[in-house]
Amino acid sequence: MRQSEIVDALSKIPALKVVTGGPALVVTVPAIGESLRLHAEAVTWLKHGVLPTGDPYLQLQARQQDHEVRLVLLNDNLGWVPPDVNSLLDTQIPVRITDAPEMVTYTDLERESVRALDGADRPDVNLFALTATLLVHRCAIVGALRLGLRPLRAVRLWHELWCHVGEFLAGPFWPDPYWDRLLLEAGVPLASYEEARAGERPAIEALTVADLRAMEPVLTVTRADDHFLAAWRQWMKLTPRQVCEVLAADLPEARIEVSLYIEGGGAVSMRIAPSGVFQALIELRLSFTTRSASLDEIRIADELKGSGLFSRLRSNIEGFTRALGLLSLKASVSGDGSVAFARAGYDWDRS
Missing domain, CATH: 3.40.630.30 (Gcn5-related N-acetyltransferase (GNAT))
Incomplete structure (x- = not known):
């Protein structure tokens, strides 16, 4: 798709800030303080829509390495489809979360992270439901990370929740140096092996x-x-x-x-x-x-x-x-x- 087509489509969402002039468009959502980069040649589809409130939105699909990513851009928010939970867990047992959302938004991620952590200390807490929430939020954060977003507050909240219920997971997470580096960026203390793994990535990425x-x-x-x-x-x-x-x-x-x-x-x-x-x-x-x-x-x-x-x-x-x-x-x-x-x-x- 041509860059001019994407710029024109983004202009219908007036609160977004779009910077051109480089190999990729830099799209900023000021309301959440986050930016993402869009390569015009990777965008395969886009469509405008209007919310019941009358606010416009833009649906967008783009290629990212070996898979497609789907986004929704709004005046004050950003939504994306998270990766499958089984791609993150190192277990031979398939995990299925029946009520996992098909798409998450940036503001919902932070709000639901706070709600989950608030419920972790209640005497009647359902630990397995809370563990499912932990998995859903991990998938959502990894999806954000792959888009170049940095939901650092949600990361810190996720780590606190993991300290409560991480032992109930069906299996460990696959080693992920990108995740380790995000934890470091969020100020979360890492184990020594996680710090070493996070430090390996710059040479590979370069x-x-x-x-x-x-x-x-x-x-x-x-x-x-x-x-x-x-x-x-x-x-x-x-x-x-x-x-x-x-x-x-x-x-x-x-x-x-x-x-x-x-x-x-x-x-x-x-x-x-x-x-x-x-x-x-x-x-x-x-x-x-x-x-x-x-x-x-x-x-x-x-x-x-x-x-x-x-x-x-x-x-x-x-x-x-x-x-x-x-x-x-x-x-x-x-x-x-x-x-x-x-x-x-x-x-x-x-x-």
């Missing part, structure tokens, strides 16, 4: 497509483009240089190829063949959504068995998967290598 190519030929990626970069930023905890330092440690002839998919899967292949003479190969599959890795193949040239190369590969693979935050590593290879791998105890679970 990566460019050129950085994906910078380690060639030691490390190559299947597609050095914006889609691959988005997947790397979403899932990887290491920069390309760090991948080389960890996986190819003490293996100067190693060549690594990385495949990543925005939905949370990936593969890593490492081959050692100086001057074209084969020495070793590993094939590793990654699942960031299940926090697991599978070693599909590990091969070593016959003349190098017993040289210590197998132990080095094994150690590097373990260090690499740990650095990615994966909890399990399964060996599903065949032959002498797999026997040694299994005897070393590498069919294990870190959880």
Whole structure:
């Protein structure tokens, strides 16, 4: 969609402040003190409407990485569709909240956060209903975060509620460095591992497509483009240089190829063949959504068995998967290598 079309549509909501001139429109809702950025090429649909009060609103749909986001812009508020709760919880048991709202607004989020926290200390409180509220609010805040919003008061209120009922959740939340950084911004004290995780993100977020190519030929990626970069930023905890330092440690002839998919899967292949003479190969599959890795193949040239190369590969693979935050590593290879791998105890679970 053209930027001029979007500017014209936004002009029908007179209280909004729109700044043009850059690659994205900056739209500010003064009543809530928040701004969001709209890239014209990402907007796929918009429609005007009028509330029963007579106030105008604008519905808008835009692409964001691998999914669509829906927004409603008003003179004094902003609404969005929160992500599904099961995308945030690390549990094999599907969670369904029957009365969860399809869309939330900025002001409702703050008001309902206060109401939930006020009810937490009542003697007749329904802890499981309050836990559902905790989940709904987490989804709403994550949705706001993905839009570039910073509902810091709602974050602080959420954390207080979590301290009351977090133990009743169906499972832990997936590690989310963006969330950790939002907690820091809101002044919420973090555990030491959360602070470390939050600190890792700036280097990842600063990566460019050129950085994906910078380690060639030691490390190559299947597609050095914006889609691959988005997947790397979403899932990887290491920069390309760090991948080389960890996986190819003490293996100067190693060549690594990385495949990543925005939905949370990936593969890593490492081959050692100086001057074209084969020495070793590993094939590793990654699942960031299940926090697991599978070693599909590990091969070593016959003349190098017993040289210590197998132990080095094994150690590097373990260090690499740990650095990615994966909890399990399964060996599903065949032959002498797999026997040694299994005897070393590498069919294990870190959880």
